[in-house]
Amino acid sequence: MDTLSGINSFVKAVESGSIASAARQLGITPAAASQNIARLEQYMGVKLLTRTTRKLSLTESGDVYYAKVSDVLHRLELARSAVDQLQGVPQGRLRIATAVTYGRHIIAPLLPAFCARYPSLSIELISTDFNVNHSNDDVDLSIRFKQQLEPHLVSRRIATIPMVICAAPSYLQRAGIPRTPEDLKEHACLLYRISFNGLLFRWTFIRDGLHFEPELRPSIISNDIDSLTQMAVAGAGIARLASFIAEPLIASGQLQALFDESSDQNDDTRVDAEPLDFHICYRDRAEVSLKMRLFIDYLLACLPHTEA
Incomplete structure (x- = not known):
């Protein structure tokens, strides 16, 4: 059995509050995410989630299991990042959230050249003027104007726009x-x-x-x-x-x-x-992966009116 897919779907469903939201993050259908969780429950021999049309909640066994595996995916990503750093080749997916207008007019035109430079990377650009939760929404980097900054995130100013x-x-x-x-x-x-x-x-x-x-x-x-x-x-x-x-x-x-x-x-x-300041934000300064660092450096080199 592909236990990791089940854990992935289970953790994302718990953190986002729904199987549909977990499926969107994973790029699969809600039916596939539900099946992954069902297979995991069958493998474990216990019910992990109670699902109704309105609510998703952990069972007692699910609560214990989630506490043990919730950081597994994060540790796996850190392990992959460490290997990437060693090889000097960024790989995997980079999820970037950005304010809508700034993303449309400034960030999107810059992405093709970045992707051509690092073909092993897959970029997902999320355009929203609502603040994203880096953990629950599985976002690596967010680009925010000054009024959107949150104290629990590390932020670095990347541009000052007249x-x-x-x-x-x-x-x-x-x-x-x-x-x-x-x-x-x-x-x-x-x-x-x-x-x-x-x-x-x-x-x-x-x-x-x-x-x-x-x-x-x-x-x-x-x-x-x-x-x-x-x-x-x-x-x-x-x-x-x-x-x-x-x-x-x-x-x-x-x-x-x-x-x-x-x-x-x-x-x-x-x-x-x-003027309006834009910042790039991430969760932890100590956990900036190679792909994140390369993208930040790329923005600093490309953006007009940059004040690092």
Whole structure:
């Protein structure tokens, strides 16, 4: 019997709370994961899980068994990583979670060259603006903006992205051009709601070295930056966008930057939108595998505006 497949399915089901979730992590069907667990239970001669349509729970025997095997998979991964380090060849799967827009516009275009460099690696990119649990979701690395950081994770800043306050020329012709951030309270503002905590993303500015937040008038709120971008282009209002999104649209004339260097600001009145930091996160500094280290180094070498 393939005991390891059964243990793998069992541990993932317990940690994720469902067989379906375990199957997604393992890249198999829920039926296959259920069969793996059933074969393990048959091999052990005891029932390990009680399964209903709503709940998955450990039996007394399952609780004892899980306590003994829960770290087996982690130790096996560490053993494989040690062999990889010795051989200098990264192998296996690397699961990376990233904020949706940053993953779509920045990380995804970088992956083909990385995969070509290390063909023995299999990459899984998980795009979500919700915080992932590195253990339960079996994630090696997560890329998060500053507001998503969690104290129990090791984090390293990999990029500082300028933010651009901008709007379509059609909106500015209709509503007028705000000359200072304080003028934004008279304008339709397109705001981003952070998915994982439900808070609105704050528009912070820097003037004379001091940070401040002007009063805003929300016109449209969305938890998807790309949707807000399209609405800004359509003339719905003023948006706060990362430079990698805004700059091509400004260059094409679809958006116009506000409060930037090319405006009529002088040195005494200069104001900048506070930039956005992105960090790469992992569970334990002592357990950074070769494949993780190589990917982190690759990002640091490739990313614009990098401040390690």
